[in-house]
Amino acid sequence: MPPQQKQQKQQKQQEMPVRIVVVPFEPNGAPPTDLRRLGRHEVPERWHTVDRSAHAPHIVAVPGDGGADWVAAALVTARPDTAYLKIVDAIGDVPAAVQAVVAHARGRGLAQVKWEGWTASPEAAAAAGFTPLRPPLTPAGHAEGPAAGYVRWLRDGLVTEPPYYGQTTHFTCGAVTALVAQTLSGALPDKALDRQAELTLWRDATNFPACEPVGLGVAVRRAWPSSPVTIHLDTDRPVLLDHYPDNEQEWRALLQRTSRTDAVRTGVPIHSCHLPMTAIRSAIGRREQVLLLVSLAGMQGFDVPHWVLCHGAVPGAIVIEDPWANAAAGDTWVDAHLLPVPDPSLDTMSTISADSFRGAVAIGTSGTRP
Known part of the structure; x- marks a missing residue:
């Protein structure tokens, strides 16, 4: 031996x-x-x-x-x-x-x-x-x-540790995952990851109060023009609106259509095909960051849409940053940071709503296209 x-x-x-x-x-x-x-x-x-x-x-x-x-x-x-x-x-x-x-x-x-x-x-x-x-x-x-x-x-893999930052509101998860991704890539210094940055990016990306994939991707491009951004959304209809009454859905849907127009104007591609876990692994292998929309039903027990950052991979699991921890259940930042999730579990978590759509924003490094 x-x-x-x-x-x-x-x-x-x-x-x-x-x-x-x-x-x-x-x-x-x-x-x-x-x-x-x-x-x-x-x-x-x-x-x-x-x-x-x-x-x-x-x-x-x-x-x-x-x-x-x-x-x-x-x-x-x-x-x-x-x-x-x-x-x-x-x-x-x-x-x-x-x-x-x-x-x-x-x-x-x-x-x-x-x-x-x-x-x-x-x-x-x-x-x-x-x-x-x-x-x-x-x-x-x-x-x-x-x-x-x-x-x-306990397994080898491609994992670089980003700073951990917990969202300070119930609705800024999308902005925080984008900021952490840019900190990990070197586009944002650690000292700039603060509440002002969190709320500023959320204000530009929000569909009130959530951040939907197109609006978030466009906001990332506006904040970092040199960062390649690709939006993945396998539905053409407005998303994350089903729980609102009709009159509340109408104006939010209008904002989402405006975000699509902004994506075309700023050159941010929207891929309408389903994003598989293998593609997320491939992006991580290219040192790209993937903001992924998931449901918290599996990990926390309630079906709420939530953004996480996929940034690392080990055999059998993708490593995420979750900007939210459920303190009432003894869940802390130690759980949410460098969190390995098996590929099949993440696949299920990121199949959102009865329409089973998947939303993600991929961010590359300067000079690359996700």
């Missing part, structure tokens, strides 16, 4: 505890006796501060010799239809708990493990093979979650 493969095999063997115990986390019930014996009372107490039930909370524990009392445990959650696990906290023998979670994730064929930085130190995270996430740029008063977070990838 080649030395590198032998080293990788030894590392995996060292990570795999003799035995792993996985039990559901019951927020309304008494914690397992073994968990109470581990101490660190303030940590399990935090586990009950929000209702995490939508994100499949469970405890990954390491029993002692002969299956005796637990020596380590971690609270683990994840958004549905994704390819990662998140450690909220680890207690007891923390290195053993983290190794158990990594082994648990490998056993499920997942792409990534994250670790919230409530109690994890940079030194402990590094020793467990995790790297620090860039701190979020979200303005004070709008950020939820820990000050730090860490990630460990």
